[in-house]
Amino acid sequence: MAGPPLASELDFQYRNGGLHFPHLGLWMDPHHPVRTGEWVVVSHAHSDHTARHSAVILTEPTRRLMRSRISGTRAERVLEFNECLHQSDLESSTTQTPFGLSLHPAGHILGSAMARLEVNGDSLLYTGDFKLREGQSCERCEPVHARTLVMETTYGRPRYIFPPTEEVLASVLHFCRTSLDAGITPVLISYSLGKAQEILISLLKANLPIQLHASSARLTEIYADLGYQFPRWTLLDPETARGHVIITPTARPLLSAQPGMGPLRIASLSGWALDRRWPTTNENQPRFALSDHADFPDLVRFVKEVRPQRVFTLHGFAADFARHLRRQGMEAYALSEDDQLELSL
Numbered sequence: 001m002a003g004p005p006l007a008s009e010l011d012f013q014y015r016n017g018g019l020h021f022p023h024l025g026l027w028m029d030p031h032h033p034v035r036t037g038e039w040v041v042v043s044h045a046h047s048d049h050t051a052r053h054s055a056v057i058l059t060e061p062t063r064r065l066m067r068s069r070i071s072g073t074r075a076e077r078v079l080e081f082n083e084c085l086h087q088s089d090l091e092s093s094t095t096q097t098p099f100g101l102s103l104h105p106a107g108h109i110l111g112s113a114m115a116r117l118e119v120n121g122d123s124l125l126y127t128g129d130f131k132l133r134e135g136q137s138c139e140r141c142e143p144v145h146a147r148t149l150v151m152e153t154t155y156g157r158p159r160y161i162f163p164p165t166e167e168v169l170a171s172v173l174h175f176c177r178t179s180l181d182a183g184i185t186p187v188l189i190s191y192s193l194g195k196a197q198e199i200l201i202s203l204l205k206a207n208l209p210i211q212l213h214a215s216s217a218r219l220t221e222i223y224a225d226l227g228y229q230f231p232r233w234t235l236l237d238p239e240t241a242r243g244h245v246i247i248t249p250t251a252r253p254l255l256s257a258q259p260g261m262g263p264l265r266i267a268s269l270s271g272w273a274l275d276r277r278w279p280t281t282n283e284n285q286p287r288f289a290l291s292d293h294a295d296f297p298d299l300v301r302f303v304k305e306v307r308p309q310r311v312f313t314l315h316g317f318a319a320d321f322a323r324h325l326r327r328q329g330m331e332a333y334a335l336s337e338d339d340q341l342e343l344s345l
């Protein structure tokens with residue numbers, strides 16, 4: 001772990017992309033399956049934050065989304081947002097150390113949670129992925145105070161400033177309409193979990209014919225079960241896809257159906273659209289900066305709202321963002337990029 005030891009029950013190690021709290025018998029978001037009897041907090045159901053663990057703590061939407069993506073059985077402890085779970089409430093805990101654990105909305109995708117730990121009056125907040133901009137397909141982020149903050153910093157460089165989400169979604173709608181008017185099928189390449197549902201909701205009033213890739217469709221049905229409203233859509237079928245707005249994580253089934261599909265206009269939706277070096281298959285391919293992560297100004301704002309004494313950064317430009325915080329006079333260390341040489345303790 002970069003930085004000094006915490007020397008408390010909140011001691012943690014950064015391992016396999018996640019945090020391990022050996023004194024508490026807890027993990028947060030490890031990439032590898034944990035089957036040691038220790039409990040794993042799953043912050044949200046994206047595949048880089050889940051694995052075949054034997055015992056998980058998570059929100060109800062994450063439980064349902066995770067079940068649809070990872071088969072098998074596991075012990076599940078579902079927490080409401082802001083509910084406090086005590087170590088003594090946890091069946092088969094591997095520790096005797098009393099702690100409190102609560103989950104708070106992260107605003108990243110439906111059910112995404114930040115985890116706050118409290119031990120002996122000391123506290124730590126782990127963000128998982130988060131964003132402060134409000135989305136229509138997930139809960140609004142609620143920063144809470146902690147003495148130590150462990151945060152994701154995917155877009156931790158000042159150049160990453162996202163345009164307002166409504167503006168981006170209005171441009172996506174314009175792209176779809178003008179393509180269809182020109183007899184061209186618009187294809188929106190986006191993650192099947194989170195972004196596909198955000199786009200879909202933004203098309204609610206547009207009254208356009210829509211086809212969804214099967215992986216997005218399955219997850220969208222869970223959102224609908226949980227009360228979210230979507231426009232009418234049908235399953236992606238290359239035979240009938242012509243003239244529809246296509247929402248899919250990959251254009252492959254459409255490209256292999258050519259020339260029958262007719263002309264396609266393929267657009268990508270990602271925060272990396274701000275990056276000129278972001279690879280696309282075609283230089284002229286439209287790209288929209290729609291992201292489910294915080295941009296740089298929101299990372300800064302988030303730290304201000306949490307008011308930590310010490311920050312650990314991980315994912316993306318972790319070293320850059322830790323350096324930025326140190327320049328502001330904060331104690332900050334990168335976990336996922338080595339900035340040991342720049343530490344001034």
Ligand SMILES: [Zn+2]
Nearest residue numbers: 044046108129
């Ligand atoms: Zn995520």
